[in-house]
Structures are given as C-alpha cells and as structure tokens.
Amino acid sequence: MTMMYVGWFRHLRESFIDSLYTQRSAPPHTLIVEIDEPTIIKIGQWPLPLSVYGNIITELSNAGAATIGIDINFKESSGNQQEDSAFIQAISRSRTPVVLTAEIQPDGKIIHPVGRLSSLALQGFPNIFISSDGIIRSTRFIVKEFPSFGLTVAKAYRERHPSSNFTVPNQATRIAFPGPARTYPFISAVDVLNKKIPASFFKDRIVLIGATAKDLQDYHKTPFGLMSGVEIQSSIVTTLVDQIFYKNLYAFSLILTGLFSASVAFLAMYIKRPIFLVLILLGMASVYTIVVFIAFDHQYALDLFYPNLGLIFTGAAVLTTQYSVTAREKKHIHETFSRYLAPQVIKELINNPDALRLGGKKENLTILFSDIRNFTALAESMGPEQLTSFLNQYLSFMTRIVLEHEGVIDKYIGDAIMAFWGTPLPNSNHERDGLVSALEMIEALEAFNKQNARLGNPVINVGIGLNSGEVTVGNMGSEKRFDYTVIGDSVNLASRLEGLTKVYGVNIIIGESTYKTIENDPTFLCRELDHVQVKGKKHKGRIYEAIPPRRHNVIRKILNAFNRGREAYYEGRWETAQKEFASVLFSLPTDGPSLLLQQRCTEFQKKPPNNWDGIFELTHK
Numbered sequence: 001m002t003m004m005y006v007g008w009f010r011h012l013r014e015s016f017i018d019s020l021y022t023q024r025s026a027p028p029h030t031l032i033v034e035i036d037e038p039t040i041i042k043i044g045q046w047p048l049p050l051s052v053y054g055n056i057i058t059e060l061s062n063a064g065a066a067t068i069g070i071d072i073n074f075k076e077s078s079g080n081q082q083e084d085s086a087f088i089q090a091i092s093r094s095r096t097p098v099v100l101t102a103e104i105q106p107d108g109k110i111i112h113p114v115g116r117l118s119s120l121a122l123q124g125f126p127n128i129f130i131s132s133d134g135i136i137r138s139t140r141f142i143v144k145e146f147p148s149f150g151l152t153v154a155k156a157y158r159e160r161h162p163s164s165n166f167t168v169p170n171q172a173t174r175i176a177f178p179g180p181a182r183t184y185p186f187i188s189a190v191d192v193l194n195k196k197i198p199a200s201f202f203k204d205r206i207v208l209i210g211a212t213a214k215d216l217q218d219y220h221k222t223p224f225g226l227m228s229g230v231e232i233q234s235s236i237v238t239t240l241v242d243q244i245f246y247k248n249l250y251a252f253s254l255i256l257t258g259l260f261s262a263s264v265a266f267l268a269m270y271i272k273r274p275i276f277l278v279l280i281l282l283g284m285a286s287v288y289t290i291v292v293f294i295a296f297d298h299q300y301a302l303d304l305f306y307p308n309l310g311l312i313f314t315g316a317a318v319l320t321t322q323y324s325v326t327a328r329e330k331k332h333i334h335e336t337f338s339r340y341l342a343p344q345v346i347k348e349l350i351n352n353p354d355a356l357r358l359g360g361k362k363e364n365l366t367i368l369f370s371d372i373r374n375f376t377a378l379a380e381s382m383g384p385e386q387l388t389s390f391l392n393q394y395l396s397f398m399t400r401i402v403l404e405h406e407g408v409i410d411k412y413i414g415d416a417i418m419a420f421w422g423t424p425l426p427n428s429n430h431e432r433d434g435l436v437s438a439l440e441m442i443e444a445l446e447a448f449n450k451q452n453a454r455l456g457n458p459v460i461n462v463g464i465g466l467n468s469g470e471v472t473v474g475n476m477g478s479e480k481r482f483d484y485t486v487i488g489d490s491v492n493l494a495s496r497l498e499g500l501t502k503v504y505g506v507n508i509i510i511g512e513s514t515y516k517t518i519e520n521d522p523t524f525l526c527r528e529l530d531h532v533q534v535k536g537k538k539h540k541g542r543i544y545e546a547i548p549p550r551r552h553n554v555i556r557k558i559l560n561a562f563n564r565g566r567e568a569y570y571e572g573r574w575e576t577a578q579k580e581f582a583s584v585l586f587s588l589p590t591d592g593p594s595l596l597l598q599q600r601c602t603e604f605q606k607k608p609p610n611n612w613d614g615i616f617e618l619t620h621k
Helices: 010-018 037-043 050-062 081-093 149-160 189-193 229-241 250-270 274-297 305-319 322-337 343-351 375-380 384-404 430-455 489-504 512-518 549-570 574-587 592-606
Strands: 030-035 067-070 098-101 122-124 186-188 206-211 219-222 225-228 361-372 408-413 416-421 462-477 482-487 508-510 526-533 540-546
Touching (some): 010 305, 030 229, 050 067, 050 081, 050 189, 050 206, 098 149, 122 149, 149 229, 186 189, 206 229, 225 229, 250 274, 250 305, 361 375, 361 482, 361 489, 384 408, 384 416, 384 430, 408 482, 430 462, 430 508, 430 512, 430 540, 430 549, 462 489, 489 508, 489 526, 489 540, 512 540, 526 549, 526 592, 549 574, 549 592
Parallel strands (some): 030 186, 030 206, 067 206, 098 122, 462 508
Antiparallel strands (some): 219 225, 361 462, 462 482, 508 540
16 A cells, blocks of 8 residues: 555546546636637737737726736737837736736746836746646645745735635645636636726726637646636635635545455455445445545545545455456557557557556657648638548548558647657657658658649648657546647647748758657758747757658758858858858759748848857747
C-alpha cells in the first residue's frame, strides 16, 4: 500500500477524485465578459485596441461593478500612444478596482504590466499549474510572496464586501469548480460596448474579462473537461471568496484500504458461492462511494480510488480469470485505437498491452501539421457535396501515407491534419518517419492534383510543419468522451512552423530538433531558412526547408548562393546579402525564401534594426 505515497496510481486516483465534482449553481457574485468570436469580428482585429478595454472598464465602473479583473497580458506597449493613453485614463478614472496580470517566468522573474499600468492597477500572476497528466486541478495563491490573479481579485472584492472569515491557504489548494464550461454567466464584450446589458446586471459583482474565442486557444483540461482560461480564473476567485477549501483525508483512506482488503480476503475464505461475494463487494463499494460523494460536498476529500481498488484486487483473485482480463484488454485497445492507428500497430498493442498507458505522460515525439492553402476560397467555389467528396479524397491520400509509416492521426481540423510519431509504441526513428511522411505527402499531392485536373477540380497546394520534442501524450477528455492526443510547446511550435510555410513560400518547414537527427542522412536535402523567434514564445531556433526529391537538383544549383546570402544577412551585411539573393532569383525567380530575405534586407538598409543578432522576431503566428 506504499504505492499510495510513491504515486504509482496517482493519476488514476486524481481522476477518480475529479469525478466527485457535482455541478452547483453559478456563484452570484461573479460573471465573465468574454472576448468571443462576435467581438473580434465586430472590432476587426486581435489583439484588440487598448481603447476597447478602456471602454469596457468605463462601462463596468459606471454600472457599479465591485471588482474588474482582466485576464489578458499587457506586458508590451501597443505601439499606439493614443490607445495606450485611453486605456491608462480609463483605469485611473475607474471607481472600481482593476486587476491586471503579472506573469511569473520559469526563472522566477515577474513580468509586470507595461509602463504606468504597473502602478495604476492591482496585479496578480495568472499562471495556471497543470498536473503532469495535463489536467488543471489545484492552484497556489501566493508564490514568492507575490499574489495570484485570483487572490488579488478576491481581496479587492472582500474589501468592498468584508467577511469575518477570509483565509488564504499557503499551500497548493484544490480549485472549487462550480461546474463545466460556461457555468458562470457569460456576456459578450461587444454587448457591453453596445450597452445592451442593464447596468444592474453588473452592480456589486466581480467581473472578469478574458478571451474565449476558439482561435485564441486559451483552453485547458479540468475535472469538468475543456474550459477557457478566464473561467478557470473565475473558479479560483470563487474558491477564495466562498472559502471552499477541500481537506485531504488520504491517511484515513489508507487505513480503509487495508481494512477493505483484509475483509474481502477473510470473507472469501467462508463464502464459496461467487454470487454472494459479488453482492457483498458491490454493497461495500456502493456504501463507501456514497460516503465519499457526501464528504466531498462538505469539503472533505476521501480517496475514492484506493479503497475500491483494494476491494477489486482482492475480489478479482476469486471472481476473474486471466483469460477474461486479457480478452477485455484486447477489445478495449482495438475499439479505442482502431480509428487512428495503423492495423499493424494495433496488432502489436494487442500482443503487448503493457506498451499502452492510459492517462498523460511525457514522451519525445515528432508532430506534423498540414494545411491546404487558400482553403476558404476553395470551399466557396464548391457546393457542399463536391467539397465533401474533394476533401475526403484528399484526406484519404494523406492519411494512408501517415499510417504506412506508423504514424498516428491525432485529428482532422477541417482541411488540416495533425499527426504524430513515436507513441503508443516506442519508435527510435520517429523523426525520420515523420519527415519521410511529409515528403511523400508533397509527392502524393502532385498525383492528387493531376487526378483532379482531369476531373475539372481545382489544383491545391499545402504547407507542412514538422517538429520534434517532449510533449504530454495520452487519453484526455471526460469519462464518456476522450481523445488520444498530444499537447505541449513542441506541438504548438509544429503548428507555428506550418503557418510559416506561407511566409517563406515553401511546402515543408522543420524545426531544429528534427533537423539535427537527419542532417547527416544523404537521403534528405534540407536548407536552413532563417534563425527566428516565433510570436508568443521565448524559444529561438533555426528553421529548415525539407526539399521534396523532385526539386533536389533545382535547389542544389542555387544552394551555395542562398547560403552565402543568408550568412551575410545574419551578419547584417545587407548589400552583400541582396546581391547573393539576386543571383538566386536570377536562376530561380519563384524562390520564396530568397524573395522574403531580400525584401527584409531592403527594409533593414532603410531602417537598420536595433541590436541585430541575426535572429528575426516574427510578429504573427
């Protein structure tokens, strides 16, 4: 039973505790103003102009809101002094306390709001603490004597609505989620700006402002499933304002586990008819489970997993056979993974089920994102049935290639494909398999286009991003609906690289970690494109174009000149770089990377960048 403390089944235990949450009524003191799709469409850009937030603050303050918290980062100036001034003036004039975010970096450094915002508004860190299985369950209210965003909001509210019982735990605390996504009242920001909501609706309430638009991807896994970041912050505020602190009784659960196991073993010695023993086991488990649910509603967290596990393990010795257990495992694996794994991988999993671990775990994988260029225009040119048929044929072409190289199709996102290599079975060559698949997808695209040209369908082009690195992988979702998927910075970077194919005018861009594993393999031809820092990430790295085999000879002819131009560009020798890129474009006028870098050199000659170190910071995703 020491496994309870060394954590062998920690993820499963936490998942069982997740199931104890029951939906409550929305807390009356808190509501959310959301930056949703209608708001972004109405305003016409993201990030929103700072004056928009200023107008929202003014409306909420005039309506008598108790506290305003903005779960959006303002660590950099917008570059528009008029917009900045409008936002600052709105905060300074607000009769309602305004709380902004101050992010804590991995090295402990705190990034405060930019300029005067840091002195005008209250602050708190919005950092969300994710468990190793990818689910947000707990939070900390103070880190290195700096308060969290939720704590600052709750304190500001309690200063206006004092409570004799307001304590702040100094250790990690389970978040008191009141329910699934959108349990709180949500008001579109555009409705606030258009004064469609009565002022009484906001009076004396905590109002949190945050992004919920799907494209902004501020969503995280919680015990209730996927939830926006601002609603998680609202739950943290509720935990403090309503003082809902769960007390862990794991030591008591350890004693119960031993008693249950001993009781079943004792009864099995005397009860020979399996049906009676089954009824007793079910009765004990049911009663204990009911007690656990009642205790959780009263803020006592009993362990639901281990005591029941003791009952199951002990009873299983009498009631089950190895054959039935193995058969169920094989059926589960086949049903679960048949949608997105190659048949040979499923077969190996069935023969070796220990290779599959449900729940989240860290793995080093290769991730691929692909996307059809100008798909919106393509979709508008076709009828629904024609578009569906066209897309199904395309996805079938590409999926077959991924599966042939033992990849996993994570998901289809409209016309986009997300896939990965390296799990659920170990694959020491996942980088190579991923790159071979990407190259074959581009080659297959040519055959696909020829086939469609004969049918009168449009010719398409695709971009592919490929990156390798550590990710969290596993079955994620709710008990009734889940996906076998991967999440993490390496996944995000692969997605960003796919987007960069449009910027550089190439089909495939791979990350530095993927390139280093194949750079000495003569099978592949890659050229270094740039040294970049992608938007929203501290990571800086080199990016590479993977050349399809049919273009090897073409690229080899211009590769030396391109490399000379790129190195001159890195060193800030703009005129030399321009000449080299011009020579490339003389031989290959459509070379996208040369066109882009030549344009940058022209711009830098007119306005040299400050402290140029050869690294270009991308300003878009």
